Structure formats: C-alpha cells, structure tokens
Amino acid sequence: MLKDITLGQYFPGDTIVHRLDPRTKILVLILYIVALFLASGWVGYGVMIAVTAVCMLLSHIKPANIFKGLKPMLLIIAFTAALNLFYTKGTPVLPGWIITWEGIAQAVKMILRITLLIAGTFLLTYTTSPMELTDGMERLLSPLKKIGLPIHELTMMMSMALRFIPTLIEETDKIMSAQKARGADFENGTLVQRAKALLPILVPLFVSSFRRADELAVAMECRCYHGGSGRTRMKQLHMTWQDGAAILLFALLLAGMILLKRFGL
Amino acid sequence: MPELRVEALTHVYSAGTPFEKTAIENISLTVPQGQFVGLLGHTGSGKSTFIQHLNALLKPTSGAVLVDGEDINRDKKTRRAVKNKVGLVFQYPEYQLFEETVYADIAFGPKNMGLDKEEIDRRVREAAGFVGVEEALLERSPLELSGGQKRRVAIAGVIAMRPGILILDEPTAGLDPAGCRQIMANILRYRQETGATVMIVSHNMDDAARLTERLIVFDHGHVAMDGSPEEVFSQPERLMEIGLSVPQSTRLAMALRAAGVPLEGPVYTHRQLMAALKEVGVC
C-alpha cells in the first residue's frame, strides 16, 4: 500500500530529541552532515557511527525504521558502491584482479556515508513534526527577508504541501481501491497499458486536488489570512540550555572531525 | 448464485508502527444468497474496513473470506475474479468518475471484465435503467452532472458488472430525501430483478428497519449484534450504549408505552406503528 512509504514520516514521541527546538535540530543536522563529509579515515567513520547510534538511542527510533526508509535508496547505494569497487586504483586483491583493497575500502566508506546521511536526515523528520520543521525553517531563514525573499510564503507553501501529502496519498489509495473494485488492473500489462491504467486515478485526483485547493483558499481568506506580516504563532519556539548543549556538542564534533582529517585518521 | 462466508477475520492497519490500529477483530458470519443485510455501527467501528475485505481489496491480517466456498485470497487470479462477483460501491463514489462521457464511465467495469462490445452496450443501458439515468445523460460528461446524478452513475458503474453480491458503503450520504429514496428504490429494484445479495452500510435507522432482512451491528471492530431488525431494535438500550439510535417509530412507540398507551408487538416501521395504533383504537 502507498501508506507504507515512510519517507519523511513523523513518529510522535516524548524524548529529549523530540523536545529539542526544531531550529536546533536543523542546525545540528547541518553540522552533522558537514562532519560526515569530513570523515575520511576509519576512526572518523567510527565516530560518526557512534554519534548516530547515540542519537537513535536517545530518540527511541528503532534501527528497523531507518532501514525501512533506506529501501528506496538501495539501488543508488549499490550502484555507488559498485562504481567505487571497480574504479579505484591500488593493489589488486588477487594478482590480475580489477578489484583492489583500496576499492573495497572506498566502497564500504561510500555505503557508510550514504547510509549515515540518510539516517541523520530521517532522525530529523522522524522526531520533528512537519509543522515544527517549517516553523524552524522560517525562523532560520527569516534574515533573508531583508533582501526581499518571500520566506514566509515559501515556508507556508512548503508546510501546506507537507500537510497535504498524507491527504493526497489517502485519496489516491481510495480512488485506486474504487477503480480496482471495478476491475482496473494496475499491476499487469505492458508499460503502455500500465501508463494508460493510471488515467482512472489521475483524472479524479486532479479534479479533487483543484477543488481542495479552491476550498482551502476560500477558508483561509474567511479567516482573514493576509500573508506573513504581523502574524503571531500559537506555538512559540523556545531555546533552552539543552538546545545550547546540543549545538555545542555538534560544533565540537565538527571540530574533532577537522582534527581527525588533519591527522588522516 | 454466491454465498458469502467470513471466518475469524481480523485486520490491523500499519502493523509494526506506532500507528498500529486493529480495525476489525475476529469477525465470523455467513450471508446466504439473496439476503438483504444492513451494516450499522458508529464512525470508526470498522464497517468500511470489513466490506473492503469482501472483494479482496484488503488482505486479511488473519482469517478468511469465502465466496461460494472458495477462499478469495487464494492467489492473484481469485483476488481478481472475485471483483466480478462482489460489486463494491464506495462512500462518495462520485469522486471516482473519470471518463469523458457517462456511457464510457459506466462501461469501465464491463470492459475490464473483457466482455464484447454488444454485451457492454447492453449492460451499460441496463445499469443506467436500474438507477434511473436517462439516455440523454449518457453522452454528457460526468463532471457536469448534479451530485445525486453523479452518485447514480457511479452506482451504475458497479451494477453494470452484474455482481451477485452488491455492497454499498453509505450510498445515500449527503443526498436530499428525494435523492435518498430514489437510490434506495434503485437498489431494491436491482435486487428484485437479479436476486442478488445486497449489503448496505447505513446510518439511517429508518431505512435499515424498513428495507433489510438482517442487521449486523459493529462496535469497536467487533460484531455486537446480529439478527433481524425486530431482534436488534428490541434492544434499544444496547443500541444507545453503542452510540446508535432506534428508528423514529420505535422511539415514538416507546414514549407512548411509557405514557400508558398499551401498544402491541414489535414496532420499528411506520406501518407497524400505524397498525399498533389502530389496534388500540387511536386511529
């Protein structure tokens, strides 16, 4: 079922990671990603794995959920690993082989890098509701308003899109079921036949999406929505000492990774 | 003509996530051929989940559904074949219309069954007749019709497959009284002329009392009551407890009895109420 797509899904909870300010979490993710890309030696990767594991433990997110999210990326990961495996020069594993020890190391590192990158991003979306996430984004980007970028409008659009993804998925599911009940077949047939089979889903989906967009616009106007200026929020964002500590820790992690890279570890 | 049997059916949504939800649990029942069954239950009691198992749209988490003694989930072929035997009309089916003309939309189901052109034409016209969609409407775009007309076209789309078991999820939701009556009459006519089994999810107690032969009441994913309208509506307290009500005539009869009018027999339709009142000489 479409519902089982976990990409960007939020798992409600009440752990320290859930409670952190979304701004903190976004900043921390950026620090984490930069640190990850600085890792070059095994020690560096070891540190990053440890950090990710600790974060997962703290947020009570099961590794199984992360791996489920990895599934759609498997092909890309395998492809990258294969490229590195075959195209890295060095000492061959066996005389005459194209596969080298350096290639194997590089491939493993590539797999680790992509996996950790995705795991880190998932930890953010698993522990932060879409609303918090866009709120945090808006606040972090708000300095850009000074140079005339419509930050509020952009984040509003983003939060609406996020808000309606589940609705759309649900709607697609429903229409698909209804057409299946009338004998529609989405799984068999040639590519052309299958593309054609999508029509009975797409047409009703578009019709209802436009209707919904219309209704939403009217409902927003009825509640006097007039853009971002002077709007207050129901949920104020607060930074606590924990946020400070989290940012500090990850800044230290970054510094540590820079040092490790210096020493080639 | 098919008999429907459900054995220990359980369905869990999003199993293994924090959103895990047992929608129906351990439901067993048999519906003989030709019965007119009403499904009652509060919102979220699992009615829609239940009926989507009956034509293999949802796979049981455990348990089985048998049509004519054959497990419909046995393999891909049976899962597909059952869609021709069990017709399912969803809640607000008008949102599934997609073809350029009403005719083409009603023909979608029969076409998927692989019937030839003449047979499809015959079925489309017959189905349109059953639901009272006039010839002139057949060439119009379904998006130009009124809500009630769209609903009837959508129902015709399922009837055109001539299912031996017709299941409808709240077919009258959101329609005006005239529209409701028309749709119920259409369904009755389909049943009379084809002898099909009909199962209907409804929140309208009066319709349920007047039209059905058997009522199955859902409560939190379980079957709370199962019997003739007479049996079910003779326990108003139980129904209220579940969050449902009884037909207006039953409520009126209860009030009259409480006020000292000695009404005889079960009362759950207007006709019975009139008869009972006549007996005590009120009218």
Ligand SMILES: Nc1ncnc2c1ncn2[C@@H]1O[C@H](COP(=O)(O)OP(=O)(O)OP(=O)(O)O)[C@@H](O)[C@H]1O
């Ligand atoms: N696709 C789904 N994913 C997860 N949970 C679902 C899904 N569909 C329904 N549920 C849940 O299962 C339960 C039963 O839902 P169902 O739609 O079967 O109820 P219903 O009796 O048809 O209600 P209504 O009268 O409102 O139509 C509800 O608690 C609902 O939240």
Ligand SMILES: [Mg+2]
């Ligand atoms: Mg329902």
